[in-house]
Amino acid sequence: MKKKAIALVSGGLDSLLAAKVIMEQGIPVEGVVFLMQFASRDIREFTERVRQSANEANIPIKFIDMSEEFLGVLRSPDHGYGANLNPCIDCKILMLKLAKDIMKKENAGFVITGEVLGERPMSQRKGALDIIRKRSSLDGYLLRPLSAKLLEKTVPEAEGVVDRSRLLDLSGRGRSKQLALAKKYSLTKFFAPSGGCLLTDKIFARKLKDLIDSDALDPHNIALLKWGRHFRLDKATKTIVGRDEKDNMGILELKHRKDVLLRLKDDPGPYVLLRGNVSFKNIKKAADLLLAHSKSKRKSDAIVEYWTKEENKKELKPCAMDREKIDRLRI
Numbered sequence: 449m450k451k452k453a454i455a456l457v458s459g460g461l462d463s464l465l466a467a468k469v470i471m472e473q474g475i476p477v478e479g480v481v482f483l484m485q486f487a488s489r490d491i492r493e494f495t496e497r498v499r500q501s502a503n504e505a506n507i508p509i510k511f512i513d514m515s516e517e518f519l520g521v522l523r524s525p526d527h528g529y530g531a532n533l534n535p536c537i538d539c540k541i542l543m544l545k546l547a548k549d550i551m552k553k554e555n556a557g558f559v560i561t562g563e564v565l566g567e568r569p570m571s572q573r574k575g576a577l578d579i580i581r582k583r584s585s586l587d588g589y590l591l592r593p594l595s596a597k598l599l600e601k602t603v604p605e606a607e608g609v610v611d612r613s614r615l616l617d618l619s620g621r622g623r624s625k626q627l628a629l630a631k632k633y634s635l636t637k638f639f640a641p642s643g644g645c646l647l648t649d650k651i652f653a654r655k656l657k658d659l660i661d662s663d664a665l666d667p668h669n670i671a672l673l674k675w676g677r678h679f680r681l682d683k684a685t686k687t688i689v690g691r692d693e694k695d696n697m698g699i700l701e702l703k704h705r706k707d708v709l710l711r712l713k714d715d716p717g718p719y720v721l722l723r724g725n726v727s728f729k730n731i732k733k734a735a736d737l738l739l740a741h742s743k744s745k746r747k748s749d750a751i752v753e754y755w756t757k758e759e760n761k762k763e764l765k766p767c768a769m770d771r772e773k774i775d776r777l778r779i
């Protein structure tokens with residue numbers, strides 16, 4: 449059997465430890481980081497942090513974008529969602545199917561993950577681990593070094609490529625053993641254990657559900673979900689109000705050719721973006737939302753500028769929207 453292993457790396461401690469446990473047996477490991485839109489609010493920062501954690505652990509990695517395939521999984525996951533809109537079981541199956549292709553291409557012998565039996569309620573129960581193993585078509589070639597002694601023997605173990613006696617028997621949600629191992633391998637740059645990607649965030653999941661219900665699930669609309677407060681004006685139309693400078697920059701960067709941007713004239717404050725049906729009625733609603741969220745002290749004589757092209761700015765007089773209406777439109 450070929451000796452090299454493909455490791456799923458996420459930047460979290462478990463995936464790094466799984467790779468280290470295998471590398472310690474003199475087996476070469478190549479790390480793969482699967483990226484998709486929901487990995488983090490700031491993908492550039494995220495990839496940099498994963499790179500640093502893998503470098504520290506001496507794991508060579510490459511990034512693979514699975515955004516397109518993931519959207520299919522997100523729309524209708526065979527195994528449902530977790531607490532929010534996180535289809536963890538189907539997401540893992542997808543990653544492992546892609547890892548299997550890489551394993552073949554790279555002439556590797558098996559795939560490893562940092563999964564720990566019983567660590568997560570949805571995707572790391574024994575039943576879920578079995579489903580993931582079977583559905584990924586990696587049966588026998590998927591090794592989970594951190595819990596291997598509690599799981600069925602894999603082909604690399606049976607063939608003696610991997611010494612099963614040097615694998616681990618971790619289980620449950622406690623982190624003390626992992627932290628002791630981090631010390632042993634001098635790992636410091638791993639991500640803090642968290643709930644997972646953006647899909648596990650309640651507020652983000654609500655905004656995403658609105659996109660799905662409005663048949664508007666596409667990469668441009670998804671990117672916008674990471675910034676600002678979101679309001680639905682009608683089935684085809686949304687308004688996004690920046691909360692701070694970072695939101696404002698995100699909104700500006702993601703403005704589409706047909707989107708309308710709004711901002712108070714003569715008073716810095718939030719940028720507001722209108723996407724969808726950019727009728728004057730909706731522009732006025734967006735301007736009213738803008739004024740309601742502005743800290744301007746001169747609200748009574750405020751003027752809103754709006755434009756699709758910066759050189760064609762127009763003006764209107766807004767009237768701050770009342771709280772009840774804001775709450776009704778809020779996603």
Ligand code: SF4
Pocket residue numbers: 534535536537539540643644645646647648
């Ligand atoms: S938390 Fe997100 S990235 Fe992690 S397995 Fe679940 S859906 Fe996939």
